[in-house]
Amino acid sequence: MNVVPNPDRMPPASGGGENLTEIRWHARGGQGAVTAAKMVAELALGQGKYFQAFPEYGPERSGAPIVAFTRVSDEPIQIYCGIEHPAIVVVLDASLIAATDVLKGAPDDAIVLVNSEMSPAQLREHYGLAGGRLFTIAATRIAMETIKRPIPNTPMVGALTRVTGLFPIEKVVEFLRYEFGKKFPPKVVEGNISAITRSYEEVQSE
Amino acid sequence: MAETHAGPIAVTGNEAVAEAMRQINPDVVCAYPITPQTEVVQLYAQMVADGAVDTEFVTVESEHSAMSAAIGAAAGGARTMTATSSQGFALMWELLYVAASYRLPIVMTTVNRALSGPINIHCDHSDTMGGRDSGWLQIYGENHQQAYDNCLQSVRIAEHMDVRTPVMHMYDGYVISGAIGPLVILQDEKVRDFIGPFKAINPMLDVEHPVTVGPFDGLHGWYFEHKVAQNRAMDRSFKVIQDVADEFAEITGRHYGLLEPYRLDDAEIAIVVIGSTAGTTRMVVDKLRARGVKAGMVRVRVFRPFPHEAYAKALEHVKVVGVMDRADSFGAQGGPLFLEIRAALYDSDPRPQVLPFVYGLGGRDIFPDNIEQAFAVLEETARSGKRATSERRYLNLRKD
Incomplete structure (x- = not known):
């Protein structure tokens, strides 16, 4: 049988041009990671960029670990596969660090953004996490205080905006006001905007 | 909407x-x-x-x-x-x-x-x-x-x-x-x-x-x-x-054909592929071209009717063609697309080698590297000048 050997270490993917940004999301079912991955894609669209957002489909159980992906680029994206070497890793539930290798394939300078009450130094010590440039944000608490629900996805997008510089924060707020405004009452919209802006301010770096 | x-x-x-x-x-x-x-x-x-x-x-x-x-x-x-x-x-x-x-x-x-x-x-x-x-x-x-x-x-x-x-x-x-x-x-x-x-x-x-x-x-x-x-x-x-x-x-302003060749004119090795993996393959072709490898590809658009004459014309100058099937025809010589392409090239003289690759069954992911490995097989076959085995080659198949 001819099995073409799989290389141990794959080279970084391209196919979306020089400015391709690849984000991998780790979360548990129910935390809104897929919605966040889509939100970033739509923000990219608003900035005239190209985008892709997709979950790794699996059993849809609340609480089960899930992975989702977002690609953003200045050029059309024609690569169609999961992201193996993410420049950005977003973890919506810190307990996943103990359960899965969230840094798998990520380069040493990857941005790693974790939803946690801990500081980056505390988080590293607690989980024995090595590698990446670590940022933390208490996204679940911020969500509880602003949206009144423990869904950390919107605050994570606020923190992501800060640590990556992918989009100006004003554009994110503008987007939320418009898109959420079509679907939700003003109170919910303002709660989400507050979640985004607070996370933008409160994200902690090393 | x-x-x-x-x-x-x-x-x-x-x-x-x-x-x-x-x-x-x-x-x-x-x-x-x-x-x-x-x-x-x-x-x-x-x-x-x-x-x-x-x-x-x-x-x-x-x-x-x-x-x-x-x-x-x-x-x-x-x-x-x-x-x-x-x-x-x-x-x-x-x-x-x-x-x-x-x-x-x-x-x-x-x-x-x-x-x-x-x-x-x-x-x-x-x-x-x-x-x-x-x-x-x-x-x-x-x-x-x-x-x-x-x-x-x-x-x-x-x-x-x-x-x-x-x-x-x-x-x-x-x-x-x-x-x-x-x-x-x-x-x-x-x-x-x-x-x-x-x-x-x-x-x-x-x-x-x-x-x-x-x-x-x-x-x-x-x-x-x-x-x-x-x-x-x-x-x-x-x-x-x-x-x-x-x-x-x-x-x-968007042009479509029966098939979609890419960087094929002077290609010595080429892959034929269907669906989204064509995008990933195109990217790999660009990468190989940047390294001086004469790689090309064809994306299949119309499978029935199968434009066999157009494929023969598009591929007859290629030394080794790899056909990527995301379906298998159990017990046949190769996947359905492989059989079509091989038959289409039968009357070509000289006749390109056509090698079958199977990938992605049941949603198994297909990474640029897997496609690059397929191209490496084609490149090696072209370089050797010998006829390679026409057994299926599996991409991203688990070893165990």
């Missing part, structure tokens, strides 16, 4: 096709509304409920019934569409042949997904590859835009009087169907002008001119001649598919 957009919108592949269907506004859509159905008919049912379309939406108890109802509607004289995927497609099986032999211009979206078992809901091409001899035209898309564009063009192709044969158009399950990507949509009136009004031929509902559809033909009937007529329509459809694509290009 809004009526018109100048720029791209962010949608899933399924949303792209539902939007195309809204603009087509068929008379009848028959669909089985439960899994393995896709979001396409769910979204369309919403459009029907919202009054966005005038379609008679017929929900049925199985995919077998969905195709039966589509046949009835189309024979009655209605512009008819449906959508399916995976096991649902398999359950339509016997009616696929009926729809084609009655020459009913039904258009069906099929989201490519694996067939059981083991139970698997993910992307591969086993479903529609199994229907390749059913008499339907088959058009494969690569991305969101092509899913939308192919859906619109399928209506014109199916209804053309030189064809009058059902058309299925495909895109990759989940990879495109469930993923968000950019889509540029046409204005509603442009779509209306492009597809034109539906012309029913010998409709059963025209009681002034009664016709019989689907009678017993018998041992001494015309079954054989009827099948030959179906094949003639397939031959005629090559030109129709291209003409429709050219007309579509005039209004959209």
Whole structure:
């Protein structure tokens, strides 16, 4: 049988041009990671960029670990596969660090953004996490205080905006006001905007 | 969704096709509304409920019934569409042949997904590859835009009087169907002008001119001649598919052919591939070209009818061709696409080597590196100048 050997270490993917940004999301079912991955894609669209957002489909159980992906680029994206070497890793539930290798394939300078009450130094010590440039944000608490629900996805997008510089924060707020405004009452919209802006301010770096 | 957009919108592949269907506004859509159905008919049912379309939406108890109802509607004289995927497609099986032999211009979206078992809901091409001899035209898309564009063009192709044969158009399950990507949509009136009004031929509902559809033909009937007529329509459809694509290009600027060669003119090695993996392959070709490797590729757009002469012309100068199949034909010499390409090149002199690769079954991911490894096999074979074994090569297969 001819099995073409799989290389141990794959080279970084391209196919979306020089400015391709690849984000991998780790979360548990129910935390809104897929919605966040889509939100970033739509923000990219608003900035005239190209985008892709997709979950790794699996059993849809609340609480089960899930992975989702977002690609953003200045050029059309024609690569169609999961992201193996993410420049950005977003973890919506810190307990996943103990359960899965969230840094798998990520380069040493990857941005790693974790939803946690801990500081980056505390988080590293607690989980024995090595590698990446670590940022933390208490996204679940911020969500509880602003949206009144423990869904950390919107605050994570606020923190992501800060640590990556992918989009100006004003554009994110503008987007939320418009898109959420079509679907939700003003109170919910303002709660989400507050979640985004607070996370933008409160994200902690090393 | 809004009526018109100048720029791209962010949608899933399924949303792209539902939007195309809204603009087509068929008379009848028959669909089985439960899994393995896709979001396409769910979204369309919403459009029907919202009054966005005038379609008679017929929900049925199985995919077998969905195709039966589509046949009835189309024979009655209605512009008819449906959508399916995976096991649902398999359950339509016997009616696929009926729809084609009655020459009913039904258009069906099929989201490519694996067939059981083991139970698997993910992307591969086993479903529609199994229907390749059913008499339907088959058009494969690569991305969101092509899913939308192919859906619109399928209506014109199916209804053309030189064809009058059902058309299925495909895109990759989940990879495109469930993923968000950019889509540029046409204005509603442009779509209306492009597809034109539906012309029913010998409709059963025209009681002034009664016709019989689907009678017993018998041992001494015309079954054989009827099948030959179906094949003639397939031959005629090559030109129709291209003409429709050219007309579509005039209004959209997006050009389509029967096949889509890429950096092939001076290529010494090339891959032939279907669906979203064509995008990843194109990227790998660019990477290899930057290293000085004379690599090229062909994306398959139209699989039925299979434009074998065009493939022979496109590939005859290539030393080694790798064919990537996302479906297998168990016990055959290779996957369905491999068999076509190898046969197409048989009369070429010199004859390129054609090697079979199988990948991505049951949604197994296919990374740029796996494709690069396939190219490495082609490159090595070309360099050696010897004939390589024509056994299947598996990409991203687990070792244990």
